[in-house]
Amino acid sequence: MRIESFLTDATRRYAGKTALVSQGERLDYATLNRYSDRLAAHWQSKGLKRGDRVVLLLDNSWQAAVALFACFKAGAIAVPITPLTKGERLATILGDCTPTILVTQARLAGLVETVGPVPLGTLVVDKPSAKLPAADLLESVVQQDASPLPNTGIDSDLAMLLYTSGSSGEPKAVMISHGNADAASASVLAYLDARDDDVILNTLPMSHGYGLYQLIMSVRSGATLVLERSFAFPQSIFATIAAEGVTALPLVPSTVATILAQDNLAPGAFPTLRYITSAAANLPVPHIERLKALMPDIRIYVMYGQTECKRATYLPPERLLDKIGSVGIAIPNTEVFLVDPDGQRLPLGAEGELVVRGPHVMQGYWQAPDKTAKALRSGDHPWDKLLFTGDIFRTDSDGFLYFIGRKDEIIKSRGEKVAPAAVEAVLLAFPGISEALVFGVPDEVHGEAILAMVVCAQELDEREIVKYCASRLEDYMIPKTILFRNDLPRTPSGKASRRLAAAMLE
Template sequence: MRPQRLLHEALPRAAAAAGDKPAVIVEGRAYSYAQLLDAATRLGGALQARGVARGDRVAVYMDNTWPCVVSIYAILMAGGAFLVVNPQTKADKLAFILEDSGARILLSDGHLAVEINAALAQLPAPPVLICSGDATALPAALAFDDMLAQAPLQALATPTIPLDLAALIYTSGSTGNPKGVMQTHQSMLFATGSLVDYLRLDPDDRILCALPLAFDYGLYQLLMSVHLGATLVLERSFTYPAQVFARMREFEVTVFPAVPTMFAMLLSFHSREPLLFEHVRRVTNTAAALPDDFGSRLREVFPAALIYRMYGLTECKRVSYLEPELAESRPGSVGKAIPGTELYLLSAQGEPVAPGESGILYVRGPHVMLGYWNRPDLTAHMLKPGKLPGERVLCTQDLFRMDSEGFLYFVGRSDDIIKTRGEKVSPAEVENVLHGIAGVREAAIIGVPDELLGQAIRAYVVLNPGVTLSERQVRAHCSARLENFMVPRDVVFCEDLPKTTTGKVSRKLLAQADTEASPA
């Protein structure tokens, strides 16, 4: 058998090996590998018939559903590059992403019609719209189910090679507009294999995913599952934990990936009604460090599980992991480089730092992004000359310490981006929304430490004389225009904001003042 070279080649292999095996269980309904291959092949052919060719971008704006899973693999099989957009995304950002990516086609859900219509109205050349579910509010949309039913089942030929684009993963940028991280088939296939390696997964695993597929942590649960020929238990969200827990028991989930906020909800539920998942053998955490007291309590819930602490960023998927057996002997560490990659620290001047000293973390490996779509300036900020002539490595812009044995310890972020709930938030993007509120003179956003979120978003707002606004009104305005994770947790009204010598609002000075004002 020839080696796998393209990301989606795992699907026909899994279908050939065990076609009747459940590939994905969506909200309790099982779909086999044969069904997934059939649906993805048909939709892929329909996409090609509508002009999708190698490298063309196709957007997926859906909840965690069967059509979303089919769409991702269909786009790859057609030779295109997928971009999954969070279904919480509002119209203005959706329009920006569609225009910036040059997406030829948008696959979406009918219940998102309000945002879709508002977004498409902003575009001079809207993409072709394919919609699942009730599309009565989207009269121009093609029906997802009709396309599957009408498309012939035939092998799809594409000239795709491993260096071609597989996905654009949009993440917040310091300018306020999201930026598309370019990942190739080669980089995503390598990352998938490395994750499977260090997590010690196998085809018998049943992996839960209650994380958005638009979030790379959620997306890779799907990619790992198909790569292995395992089963993905897919939920729309973790909003109703009791329902998720019931599915975990019913389908004997073996892998539980989550972020600290989900673990907090789980442990809160556990304190009221004891939970026990004896089938779970892997628990993974990223986005923010788990609070120290979570470890022993999680072992009550998952007595047979290895608990992994990890660190990563969208630009390379995963950076490091801590072997579960070392959790007690290496408190606070996020471990070492994932298999097949290398990490090192440099000072701001580009010089190596001694063990125990803080430095900027650099990542070297096949999983590093190609760059940011249409943003050579931002690409140059993150990709730097490497150890070999012509090589580029990822400069994370994050500060770490490394001990004499190579274990990493997070120190802090060196840029303005706030990382909350595992998502990156641009302060400028939230500030732009705040400045759109009538009566707001100035506004600034900072991230403040939070045990569960990693960072919480705090807004400082200066009002014009005579204007009265409540925290509730500010948050409601933001909720109507931003994804939920971008809405400020705190709104602080003040008379002025600290400025630099050039008169620019200084988030750094604001953060310092905030720290000094906070109780010890």
């Protein structure tokens, strides 16, 4: 199925039901469908063709949802980009994907102006901007009665280019087809046991896969999606959960840490919540234990995935505590296994690189055949396409997976290999540390020295932290220095970045 069919199907079933809650406004399915129809028709009248790229430089909003579905209806390829992007990176992305249309908001007009015009122009979603005088205004476009031309696309067409930096920092675009998104969303909705009466609160940026799929899956299941732009004001988020009767809350480890830092929460604080999910980075064991104690009756899904496949594994909530620290098993309709450096499959209990096989695996990297060939390789059969993730895991005797670290982030110190996640787990067990990031820097004696950045809820003593680590880690794993920070350096997608942390010290 193509992604826009999720909206047309939902409109037939739930026309008058609220699809989106955003910025104090509510859009039902019929309105979301009508607005996206009219915007798609408008773009087609301006020359947008099947396969053209449309850049969406937008905050979370109902306008972003309208623009996304308009892309699909027009047969275009959506390219969502975070509004936090700096000018140089934006210029690189625009030069790489060569968009026909750029959709943005007035406050970002200055940023857009610095990188030059796009071929056919721009669309501003909120209000006119003197810096973009030729731009169309979404409010005017969606009031014009029009229908898009018949869509002749199929599900093997590209739907999205999702830019990711990975550990290298260099932006590369993951090519996701409609078929990929269909398979991924169906699988995730199945294990979440999603329902049409769910109310999902999304604070994750829709410029990245985890947040973007909240919209796709909500529409597919006929649920209601409440959009917020961040988790910066947790008490406001908690009030929204209560006011909207939120049943589902997707999180990342940093937002979990924010929730756990609130001193006014007690078990039962969120009576409407059915489940929460955590992905995008490894959720530390101490966070899992405290979160489960705070939310004993709420299903907690710990998950693992990459932009290249959306999702690969999940831990069934009933196994959360007896398999604590695991990211679980393969999602439905997916095969995962570990391989050695020669690409040979490994038995249970071994440690190796995770390989993912399934219909949700990306089509490759946009205009990057060498990078594609490294990540996507042939399998046991001619039709196989395997994703080599670059992530190291181990399995237990039951086949449950445990994340160890990125291949290219393993620290080599004193002749030993150190997985940063193992050191971070110990740091996070120290009372008062809410976030930790471990990385290596060049060292003339040891090859690499181990450093740690930590975020603390209170003033702590570096010597006590090092002493604590020494009582729980091998000598070669003990951080040489503890760096105290108010926040960790993060990529545009919000992930804590070892590369950026090391660069700060250069």
